[in-house]
Amino acid sequence: MSVAELKELFFYQLNNTYPKEEIESFYFLLVDHILNLKRIDLALNPNIEFSKTKQLKFEDALVQLQKERPIQYIIGETEFFSLNFKVNEHVLIPRPETEELVDWIVKSYSSNKLEKLKILDIGTGSGCIPISLAKNLPNAFVYSIDISPDALKVARKNAILNTVEINFIKQDILTTNELNQQFDIIISNPPYVRELEKKEIKDNVLKNEPHLALFVKDNNPLLFYDKITDLAKKGLKSEGTLYFEINQYLGKETLDLLKRKKFSQVELRKDLSGNNRMIKAQL
CATH class of the missing domain: 1.10.8 (Helicase, Ruva Protein; domain 3)
Incomplete structure (x- = not known):
């Protein structure tokens, strides 16, 4: 042929x-x-x-x-932030919107050539966020948490593939009482799609991608944001910054949560499609 x-x-x-x-x-x-x-x-x-x-x-x-199996799972890889990542059904396929979040951080800290940065990523998945940050911020020490051992296995392979060192940790963030060290940056793209929004999700996503990394209950959609902001209050260094990818429909609610938890300099940003998609804040 x-x-x-x-x-x-x-x-x-x-x-x-x-x-x-x-x-x-x-x-x-x-x-x-x-x-x-x-x-x-x-x-x-x-x-x-x-x-x-x-x-x-x-x-x-x-x-x-x-x-309708995603092409990324068929070939076992995808590109994110100009880097190659292995993917399978244990991890979400990285999205362009998440690249925008990474780009926001890289541009904010790339001029910092001397000071060592400590970064914590919560919800590793494929490792696309921590690996991209480590690759583009060579003065950073990066730690990354996930509850799924299968996801961490993929992330470790991707760290080797992209020749960066990441401290991967298996941990359930919802049962974590405190972080055992402080960080300059805490970043998370946690589950944020409400059950009621399933009808907006493509069938090939629903059939193939891990629901554990996608969905939250309708009655508590900011569950992860609430927990992570509490941990960040002690886990961020002075002038440290918290970054989230967010549900486009819950921008105001997420912003209000951060202000209620006494975070300041809260900035909500839209993605290239014009949707509320990312937010940052400082203590």
Whole structure:
């Protein structure tokens, strides 16, 4: 089979499930992943042929795509903040909105070349946040907490892949009474999607990504924010900063929570789509 025939097969098999642009994106990602061919290679020689073994890999991927399994889980990796990350069903697929949160921190501290920073990330997942910070803030000591041993296994692999040192800790933040040291930065992208918002979530997310990292009860949607702000009151150094990714519908409620807990310089920011998505505060 040639790559041109493969492209035709992709559109034929997936046309009823995905829009054209998404099918094309899947095609290029899989050709790169399985055949190590870039778009320029395909443009220069659309009749490149490949083995039956490779063809079977493409056919398996097509079956998974027809079942709406995320492409990132199929190829086992994704890009975040210009870095490569391994992902599987034990971790959320990193989102562009989270890149914006990381970018906010990196830009705020990148001019700090001398002072050593201590950073705590709560809710590690794939490790995309702590690893990206460690990679871009080389003067930082980064600690990262998650309740899931399976998620921590993925995160440790990603730290090795991206050649950074992170202190990973298995810990349930909701049962933690205090942090045993102080930090310049505490950051978290905790579960924040309410059960009532499930109808807004795509089926492929609901079917495949870990609900433990996504959902909170409708009657206590700020559960994690409430707990983490309490821990941060003692766990932040003087002039330290707390950063959160937040539920776009609960921007005011999160801001009010931080003010009620006596945090100051509270700043709520929108993401590139115009939704309330991140917030920072200091004591």
